[in-house]
Amino acid sequence: MYHERINRATNRNITLSLVANPSHLEAVNPVVQGKTKAEQFYRGDSEGKKIMSILVHGDAAFAGQGVVYETFHLSDLPSYTTNGTVHIVVNNQIGFTTDPRMARSSPYPTDVARVVNAPIFHVNSDDPEAVIYVCSVAAEWRNTFNKDVVVDLVCYRRRGHNEMDEPMFTQPLMYKQIHRQVPVLKKYADKLIAQGIVTLQEFEEEIAKYDRICEEAYGRSKDKKILDIKHWLDSPWPGFFNMDGEPKSMTCPATGIPEDMLTHIGTVASSVPLEGFRIHPGLSRILRGRADMTKKQMVDWALAEYMAFGSLLKEGIHVRLSGQDVERGTFSHRHHVLHDQDVDRRTCVPMNHLWPDQAPYTVCNSSLSEYGVLGFELGYAMASPNALVLWEAQFGDFHNTAQCIIDQFISTGQAKWVRHNGIVLLLPHGMEGMGPEHSSARPERFLQMSNDDSDAYPAFTEDFEVSQLYDCNWIVVNCSTPASYFHVLRRQILLPFRKPLIIFTPKSLLRHPDAKSSFDQMVSGTSFQRVIPEDGPAVRAPEQISPFPFDLIKQEAEKYQGAELVWCQEEHKNMGYYDYISPRFMTILSRARPIWYVGRDPAAAPATGNRNTHLVSLKKFLDTAFNLQAFEGQTF
Structure with a gap:
């Protein structure tokens, strides 16, 4: 959800956004960071002075879940930094029923933050003034140095897990001590009363006032008959949907583009826009090949991708491609970032030289992480519907270690969190003799989680194609032509709603001489083919697998x-x-x-x-x- 309130220190509005958090510990961390990065990007906040993130953790999960480490390692990378995060660790000194002695190999749960040299403040949560002081110092640190900082709230659970469990089963001595503790509210109230700062009557009046607020809110909740979904979104996407939250139309325009635009993009894709920039001789051959294809009005997979991205940038759509080695491409096919052979760290991204007023293109190699980076890109895609956000796995099955993000956020995003999200997963797939770890992107998993009914005979209405896409939880495709890849990427943005898109991408077909498409299949008036009918022998080549093109x-x-x-x-x-x-x-x-x-x-x-x-x-x-x-x- 999100909420606007007045910041009394500045007398200006501040928006608080709360990201949906599944019961998969710490999985939300990279999602928050990605959303924060996107919000900073759209507001031109390159120093993190307008937008920041706060992450609240549990002690056992902070120490035990690997995604915490993955997220910390994104904290200072150029394309992933959010310029410092305040981490609050609610340290109950126990994980469900497990002692720290059995749960971690370090003295403190917060030791994982030392990997980025973040300052860590351990504070007694029975001392509210100390907590406030430490939080103020943490905020000042983040604002001054734009680095992560950790506050370890050393406390306890009074009634066990979820306030309902029986902790005496497993920690009898610890809970004998806890039961003897004076609750923090009473302890602090007694201190203030003893110091004459408040009276007993004032304290009791404040408690009664707070109780009334809670009771009145509870009473109002019983009278509410309609749930206003937009209040439960962490990013409302103003102007994208109708007032009732539905798409403004149920049509998808043709995804083809004018021939001269295809030619222009192909020309830039085969050039080096910066003068005096010396590229590798092998790359010169690749660029000459692109120029030759453009002249013949043909595209391979990499050039089709270039065409899709470049055309969207002209239309004001921000494109962000992230993952391990995506700048060059795992299979050395993409080369979206050129490197000067004589000057260290001098690079050129021709995609950002296509049009005078184009949207920016971000292509960034990630850390060697799947779980954290996919979560980050998912969060990035949450912030705005007017961006094409893609995560590419080095090999398709490497999404295995990001399965938690897929299961908890992507597959179930709309059903569970009432959130549309247009993230695209590019998963290289193919049985080509490369062994069990570099072959299958596991399409069966994605298809099993698709929500279309295999036994329901559909009604073929006029808007069947778009309605079917709207009703599904995600779209799964395995394109067999570069033109199909071009169209499905553009369709992802031109649809009047957002769904995750899973694309099983090729490996050897990236360079196969027959795996090419002509401009005729991409020009204005053309669109994505869910099934490619055979012109000759009766053989079908399904393209869009889910939802099934009945x-x-x-x-x-x-x-x-x-x-x-x-x-x-x-x-x-x-x-x-x-x-x-x-x-x-x-x-x-x-x-x-x-x-x-x-x-x-x-x-x-x-x-x-x-x-x-x-x-x-x-x-x-x-x-x-x-x-x-x-x-x-x-x-x-």
């Missing part, structure tokens, strides 16, 4: 009434897309025709580590796919 699959299947229907995938049968698409094919075809499966057998690991075994299995299922007679009569 309408187009039905049309294609009806064209070829006498044909065998085959789902061929390179992933193992218990992985990939088969379990997702099979029941949906059955629904749309009313179970009148069988669906044949051709692919690798079920397995535990996503890919073999042996190159020869990979090639043998590849040949086997391709032979099967193109020689169905040998498998007639089998049920799949």
Whole structure:
């Protein structure tokens, strides 16, 4: 939620924004930092003097959860710093039922903050004046040095976990001591009364006044019949939705752009805008290749991405691409940041030289982190709907260590937090003999968490395509052409709402001579194809996997009434897309025709580590796919 109030020291409004926090300890940390960074960016607050973040932690989680360390290590990186965060650790000296002696290997829970040399203040929470003093010093430190600072509130839980647990089961001696403690409110009141600062009557009147405020608010809550969702958003996105919180339309304009714009972007993408800037000879060959493609009005994957980003920048859309090695690209295909071969730290980003009044493009290599960085980018995408925010995994399956962010914020974001979010995940995927750790982006996981119903026969209304996207929890695609990649990136912004977009991106296809698209497939009037119909033999190439394109699959299947229907995938049968698409094919075809499966057998690991075994299995299922007679009569 967010709330505006008057800052009595400056007599100016201050906005307090509270980010939704799942019960996955400390997962919200990088999300807050990303949102803070975005707010600073949009307000031109490069020094963090207008916007800052405060993170409230638990002691056991602060010491135990690795995302705390990952977030601290973002604190001073150029594209991730928020110019200092105040960390408040509520130190109950116990984690649920576990003693610190069993929970950490350092004396203090806050020792992890020493990794960035943050000052750490340990303060007795039974002394409110000391707490206020320490917090003032912490605020002054952050404001002066723009660095992180930690306040360790050394306290205790009076009634155990959630104020409902029985702590005597596991910490009997500790809780005998706690039960003998005078509550902090009484302790402080007795001190003020003894010093003559307040009277007993004044103290009792203040307590009664506070109780009345709580009781009246509780009473009003019972009378409230309508929940105003906008009060529960940490960023309201003014002007994006209607007054009732719904999209302003249910249409998506064509995503193509004029041919001269494609040519211009291709020309800049193949040039070095700065004079006297010497690039690597190998990069010169790459730029000449881009220029040649532009001349022939063709694009590969990297140039299609350039076209999508560049066109959005012209329209005032800020683009931010983040992740491990994204500036060059894991597969040396992108090269969005050029490095002078003679001058250290002299770089050039041609994307920021496309148009005179374009939006800024941020492309930034991240720390070697998935959990923290994906959370950061998710938070960044929360701040505004008018930005394309992308996180790219070095290899697709590296999202494994960021699964908590995916499960708690991205998949469930709208259902659980009532929040739209347009973050894009780029996950390199493909069974190409690179071993079990560098092959599968685990599409089955994303599809299993998609909320469209495999058994529900949809009503094909006029706005079916957009309505289906609006009803889903996220969009999952595996583009087979650069043009499709171009369109789906632009559609992500042109849609009248925001949904997370999961893209399984290629590896070897980045340079495959046949994996190219022409300008004709990207010019004005063209748009993203959820299914690419075959012009020749009856073979389908699904593009948008989820939500499932029921309408187009039905049309294609009806064209070829006498044909065998085959789902061929390179992933193992218990992985990939088969379990997702099979029941949906059955629904749309009313179970009148069988669906044949051709692919690798079920397995535990996503890919073999042996190159020869990979090639043998590849040949086997391709032979099967193109020689169905040998498998007639089998049920799949």
